[in-house]
Amino acid sequence: MTTNTASTGPVWDWAAGHGPVTGALSATTGCLAVATTGAAAGMPPGWALAIGAAGAIGHTVTSLRDRLAARTIGMRAASWLIGAGWTTWAMATGPLSWAALGSLATIGVGIGAAARSTLLYEEARELEAIAAAERQVARALSAERRAIAAEWVDRIQRVCGITLRILAVEMWPTGTGFTIDAELPAGGTTYDKIAGYSAQLSADARLPHGCTAVASQGIHQGRVLIDVTTVNVLVEERTYPSDYGPLSIYTGIPWGYRTNAEEICVYLREQCALVVGPTGSGKTNMVHVILAGFARTTDVLTWVIDLNAGSAGLPWVRPALDANGAFVEDMRPGVDWLASTYEEALVMLETALAIGGHRKVAYQDLMAERNTDQLPISAKIPQIMLVIDEGAEILVSSDKRMRKLAEKILEVIRMLRAMGIRTVLTALGATGSVLGNLMIRREAKARVCLTGGEVEGMDLGKVFPGSRGLKVDQAPYKGAGFMGTPESPAALFKNWRILPNQIRDIVAATSDMHPQLDDISRQAAGDAYANRWAPERTAWMRATTHTPVDSGQTSGRPGGLNLSALRKEQPPAGPSKADEEELARKFREQIDAQFATAPEPGAEEQEQPPTGQGLNLSALRGDADSGPAWLPDAIAAIRSAGAAGMKPSAVADLVGRSRQAVRDALKAAAERGELVYRDKGPHSVYVHPDHA
Known part of the structure; x- marks a missing residue:
């Protein structure tokens, strides 16, 4: 019996078992109490002996059931019989004599010593039994391993010589x-x-x-x-782990699992990454797995460029939008910035370059204090990971605009490693044209090639140079392929299946984990970063949250304007052209009465409303007054250039038209108020009204 010390004093633990001392003390005091009570009550002494014999038989049975040693069984039976014999004798002669008490004390010491000895023996027996079982397992394992070793020695000799x-x-x-x-x-x-x-x-x-x-x-x-x-774990589909706990850029980010079912992590503090996968191989799912890892990382901000309508990053933004298209309170998107257009992607890349350049100067004291030539990344100074879907194709595109993006991407890869800005590029195929860029091969040390059983365009030797024995047909399953990092050689792997409901759960669970861009970087990023979620720049995201309005009759139906003049196809039957022009004129007059609109060409100059307000129904006036088809792209590029503006020659190179045609179109746009012309002689530029 043990005692526990509490604030109110010692407390008896009645649930504790007896040890050698407490067991002997309990037995002797019990014998003394029975003998004293029996002698005083005149109880026949033989009863005590009968009870002791029954106790000895009961303990023998339970000990045999527990498979205890013979000495333990004998000690327990003898203790019962000796105690019963003393009680019978004491009841007949008197239990309170010195002879009775002395003999009882001697019996107690003997029982305690015997119990201690048998306890140590039983513990030794148990340990020996465990050790024997382990030795048996080890012998079996050793035999299996010896058989495996002998088999593979023979196999390697036969196959490899x-x-x-x-x-x-x-x-x-x-x-x-x-x-x-x-x-x-x-x-x-x-x-x-x-x-x-x-x-x-x-x-x-x-x-x-x-x-x-x-x-x-x-x-x-x-x-x-x-x-x-020996077991193909790639054939089964496993969902993304439900543990959305925090990660770090330094501790590694899991991207999948090997054939031994162990997770494989990437370390991207200094490295870029390349993910190759043809259509149907699970590349989009892989991008979501990558974004899930970055969302859980407490020292990373994720910027996504996807010129295919932003489909890679949009699922990570929409859970943070409410039914009206506004951001939900206390919830941040799973990505920090999403670009779905050329203009937004260009702004993002230029912002990354500005941040990296400013960090190089502003954090010199910090790097000197830490005695390092790399910016110490943390939750206060997060790393920026640029995930560019099909970015490798951008690098080899012959389109002029894509070439400009490619230059910016390569500049980020080349210059901003130490400042904590890295890229993850994806590609549709492992071909020489995609992987021919030396910068990609040198900087993208973490590489993934999803095969999905596709053979065409899957040159594994180009993705993993120096690795031998890799064959596409080893990974014929969707989401399976090969992965290699500086820490782990190229080998088979598979990524998890991540479902839309999991993306929503991860966005909600990791909302509080995302770091904020540091003040120094935010200062360099300027309004381009601060207004990245502005309504006019994210209207395309919000449009997906509403049901499209029926483009039929507008009268009597809520939901907005039916700008049928913007549609290329017109109904075959309807009013005459004169009626349409009269209807359009009345329609513009009604709109002008409520909203400020763009003036009609040739009308008298009036006070212009602030830029960006009201409706510009210039589409109703026909294509003659709106300029060529490439003009909106040119105006958007001029707006992105800011107050510096763009020269007509630069615009001509951008849109691929002659300089004379571009000058005429820009001049007409300036006359309409869409641009502002700044005459600086040979350095004359066109500036958007927002920056005039």
């Missing part, structure tokens, strides 16, 4: 394979000679499809590790 000395065979805890640690023979044999026979070894071992035998570097150059997968 190399005689190995296997030092250890480690079974994977997941039960999906094992690793062989072997010593290479003398004479300069290297591990990559075995790596080149990966497919032959897998076939010789009759491994299931999706299972491989891959050789990699050992603890030194004279050792080799051979990972043998």
Whole structure:
């Protein structure tokens, strides 16, 4: 029986079991109490002996059931019989004599000593039984490992012509394979000679499809590790782990799992990444897995460029929008910035370059204090990860505008590593045109190639130069492929399936984890970053949250204007042209009465409303007054150029038209008030009214 010290004093723990001392004390005091009570009450002494015999028989039965040692069973039975014998004698002769009390004390000491001895013996028996079981398992494992070692020594000798000395065979805890640690023979044999026979070894071992035998570097150059997968974990689909806990750019971000079912992480503080995957291989899902990891990272801000309507980043923004298209209170989008157009992408890249350049100067004291030539990334100074969907295709595009984006992307990759701005590019194919850029091959050390069984355009040798034994048909499943990082050689992997409801859950769960852009970087980013979620720049996101209005009759239907003049196709039947012109004139007069609109060409000059307000129904006037089709893109580019404006020659290079045609169109746009002309002689420029 033990005692626990509490604030009110010692407390008896009645649930505790008896030890050698408390057990002997309990037995002797019990015998004394029974003998004293029996003698005073005149109880027949034989009853005590009968009770002791029954106790000895009961303990013997329970001890046998518990498989206790013979000495333990004998000690317990003897304790009952000796205690019963003393009680019978004491009841007959008197329990309170010195002889009775002395003999009882002697019996108590003997019972305590015997109990202690048998307890130690039982503990030793239990430990020995456990050790024996472990030795039996070890013998079985050792026999299995010896069989595996002998089998693979023979196989490698037969297939590769190399005689190995296997030092250890480690079974994977997941039960999906094992690793062989072997010593290479003398004479300069290297591990990559075995790596080149990966497919032959897998076939010789009759491994299931999706299972491989891959050789990699050992603890030194004279050792080799051979990972043998025996269970194909790539065939099953696993959802993204439900643990949305915080991550860091320094601790690694999980992007999938290997064939041994272990997670594989990327470390992107200094490295860029490249993800290659043809249509149907699971590349879009992979992008969402990447964005999920960045959303959980407490020292990363994610900027996404997707010129395909922003489809890669939009699911990470929409959960933070309410039914009216406004951001939900206390919820931040899963990405920090999303660009779906050329103009927005250009602004984003220029902002990244401005931030990186300013950081190089403004954080010199901090880097000197930390004694490092790299900016110390933290939640206060977050890293910016630019995820550019199909960015590799942008780099090889022949389009003039795409070439300008490509120059900015390469400038970010080349100049901003130390300042904590890195990129993740995706590509549709592993071809020479995509991977021919030296900058990509040098900086994108974390590489993923999703195959999905696709063979065309999947040159694994270009994605993972120097890696041997990689074959597309080893990963025929959607979401499966090969992944290599500086920390982990190229090998089979698979990414998790992430569903839209999980994206919503991750956005909600990680909203409080996202860092804020540091003040120094925010100062360099200016209004381009501060207004990234402005309504006029995110209207395309909000449009997806509303049901489109029927483009039929407008009268009697709520929901906005039916600007049918903007549609190329007109109804075949309807009013005459004169009636349409009269209707359009009345319609403009009604709108002018309520809203400020653009003036009619040739009308008298009137006070212009503030830029960006009201409706410009210039589409109702026909195409003759609105300029050529490329003019809106040119005006958008001039607006993006800010107060510096653009020269007509620069605009001509941008839109791919002759300089004379561009000058005429820009002059007409300036006369309409869409642009402002600044005459500076040979340095004359056109400026958008927003920056005039």
